Amino acid sequence: MTEANDFAGIAPGAALPELALAITRADLVRFAGAADDYMPQHWDQPMMIAAGFADVVVHGWLCCAHMCRCVTDWATPRGAILAAYHVTYRQPLYPGPLTCGGEVVAAEAGEVTLELWARDGSGQTVTRATARLRPADAAAELRGRARRNKSRNDAGITGSGAR
């Protein structure tokens, strides 16, 4: 069993606690305001029904936020930070029940990889994602590496060993 602040103890096969919630229209309005996302697909129900959809669709970023919350609620106490997430919105998600979960699929070289899913009220997987975690103390090193890469790119340096 993984102990708190034990990044090295995270092992493949560990399952994230599922996060279950219901997304309401009020949630869509709240998210639209917080994210400055006023695309009509998320509020114009007559337009969406006329276009062949069952309802307005939930913002992809809102679904993604809940999937990432499922990760950070579990990972932060273990001394891990979210370093990357790649998300594919496979099916429209409509307001209603949403369940998010995932599993550790790899843990090596100071990096943990998770596969994530989000299911609607019918149990259909509407969104899939992969996420990468790093130890929280690796964050500063990561920023330094990104800064060095940017400096090299800005300077047009491509050779090895450049600083």
Next chain:
Amino acid sequence: MTGPPRGEPLRRRIEAGALRKFARATGQTDPLFTGGEADDAEGITASPTYVGTFCNDALVGVFLPRPEHDMILHTADEVDLFAPIRVGDTIAAVAELELVEEHVGRHGPTTVQRARITLTNQRGEPVATIVVEMRSFSTGQADD
């Protein structure tokens, strides 16, 4: 097919209220993201998907217009996070078109467009890269 980078980056100064509002809207309870009850706004860090709030404004004029398409759906995001976003930071966002592909899918002719947004902070440090993919198509409603 790749378009040119946009000229001027979008710049936003990060306010505590915006981070709190986003945290509430996404169900966050971690005081790191919400600020908890503390008055010290300096301690608030943006939750990991806050970077998505830059997309709509940064992408204005980047995706190629498809006037024959009356529906656009957001189909994928690839996000790499390098540095936290904190209250008081000034974040610059630059977007460029990476890919345009034409398909025939279940909605008929469909255009897939992908753009890369690069975020940097006021110190010039890379904060995140976001690759956003959208699909547009015609639902046939415009012909009614």
